[in-house]
Amino acid sequence: MKFFSQLNNTFWRYGLCATLLGILIEKVAHAQESKSFDQALLETIHQSAPSNWEFFMKLVTDLGSLPVLGGLLVIAALYFVWRRQWKDLGLIVAAGLLTLALREGLKQLFHRTRPELWQTSVHEDSYSFPSGHALGSVIAYGVLVYLAGRAFPQWRWALWSIYVMLVALIGYSRLYLGVHWPTDVLGGWVIGAVALGGLIYWHKISVARR
Numbered sequence: 001m002k003f004f005s006q007l008n009n010t011f012w013r014y015g016l017c018a019t020l021l022g023i024l025i026e027k028v029a030h031a032q033e034s035k036s037f038d039q040a041l042l043e044t045i046h047q048s049a050p051s052n053w054e055f056f057m058k059l060v061t062d063l064g065s066l067p068v069l070g071g072l073l074v075i076a077a078l079y080f081v082w083r084r085q086w087k088d089l090g091l092i093v094a095a096g097l098l099t100l101a102l103r104e105g106l107k108q109l110f111h112r113t114r115p116e117l118w119q120t121s122v123h124e125d126s127y128s129f130p131s132g133h134a135l136g137s138v139i140a141y142g143v144l145v146y147l148a149g150r151a152f153p154q155w156r157w158a159l160w161s162i163y164v165m166l167v168a169l170i171g172y173s174r175l176y177l178g179v180h181w182p183t184d185v186l187g188g189w190v191i192g193a194v195a196l197g198g199l200i201y202w203h204k205i206s207v208a209r210r
Helices: 002-029 032-048 051-062 066-083 086-110 132-151 153-176 182-208
Strands: none
Touching: 032 153, 032 182, 051 153, 066 086, 066 132, 086 132, 086 182, 132 153, 132 182, 153 182
């Protein structure tokens, strides 16, 4: 019971912090200067990036999709059940729940429309802020890399370096494909980072108390 109490307290504490941070970012995003910045940067990316990258960018963006991230977390969860590593399992479960809550909750809260600056072959029905791919990739890959780094400390820096490049590439793919404003991706990264930091902090405290 103590384990789940800690999980619940951490979940709500850092979920609230991430939500408040998201509100702050959205206030900035609604300023006229930010709108001008968003459109100018998105058009620059569209005009300067090679058009033959589209197939590759679609593959990259799929790495941040809910089915892929959810599948990886389920595989990790099954592994920790098999190993009876309950606190690591708790971290995986919390990461999945927090990602879903922030991703869907904030989109419904802000109702920000997606950019329609050019025709794109990728069609999204959900709202724009924050980028679910950016937010989800920061949290899901972050907890997986964190746990892998604990198991293989000699690879920790290499894993985190790959993680940063992957998260950045997923965020860029959303801009290249024209389905998000730059501040959507930035918001997803920042909110995801706050949530990830809270999850890792909770896990370290939990492990230290066993």
